[in-house]
Amino acid sequence: MNTVKAIYPGTFDPLTNGHLDLIARGASIVDQLVVAILRNSEKGIPLFSVPERLEMIQEAVAIYPNVTVTTFDGLLVDFARQVGAKAVLRGIRAISDYEYEFQMAMMNRKLDPDLETLFMMPAEKYTYVSSRLIKGVFRLGGDVSALVPPLVIERLKAKAG
Numbered sequence: 523m524n525t526v527k528a529i530y531p532g533t534f535d536p537l538t539n540g541h542l543d544l545i546a547r548g549a550s551i552v553d554q555l556v557v558a559i560l561r562n563s564e565k566g567i568p569l570f571s572v573p574e575r576l577e578m579i580q581e582a583v584a585i586y587p588n589v590t591v592t593t594f595d596g597l598l599v600d601f602a603r604q605v606g607a608k609a610v611l612r613g614i615r616a617i618s619d620y621e622y623e624f625q626m627a628m629m630n631r632k633l634d635p636d637l638e639t640l641f642m643m644p645a646e647k648y649t650y651v652s653s654r655l656i657k658g659v660f661r662l663g664g665d666v667s668a669l670v671p672p673l674v675i676e677r678l679k680a681k682a683g
């Protein structure tokens with residue numbers, strides 16, 4: 523049987539409803555979706571540790587039987603080959619995402635011509651949501667409860683003490 527396994531890679535610091543929306547869309551079109559958290563991110567010091575992010579995402583995607591969560595290091599193309607994934611799933615929220623995503627997709631294609639990048643758009647109501655904004659707004663006391671899963675809110679509150 524020809525089944526399609528795709529990877530949804532990212533930093534997920536933290537998981538947002540935009541990510542979850544994309545996971546739901548991806549899981550409905552591929553046979554197996556692997557959410558993969560990058561361990562060696564160049565984005566600076568994360569708010570949540572990799573094990574914390576793994577736990578949160580696992581809890582949030584438990585309702586999808588064809589979604590698994592893991593971590594990876596190094597090149598995405600190497601990880602894709604290792605798990606037998608044919609595609610990478612990425613979300614595009616706005617035109618501003620396009621250039622970065624296009625460069626990554628083309629670089630990944632150069633590194634592995636057999637790996638396809640699939641782009642999907644999240645629901646309109648999440649087009650402005652990013653992990654960076656969530657952390658910034660929460661830190662300043664803003665209400666982000668409509669934009670992240672309740673379990674993330676709990677963890678954000680616990681971090682704030």
Ligand code: PNS
Nearest residue numbers: 531532533534560596597598599626629
């Ligand atoms: O959530 P992010 O930060 O937008 O995700 C970026 C990610 C993890 C998809 C990207 O940084 C990545 O794939 N890193 C692994 C290293 C790699 O393969 N680099 C070459 C592709 S440009």
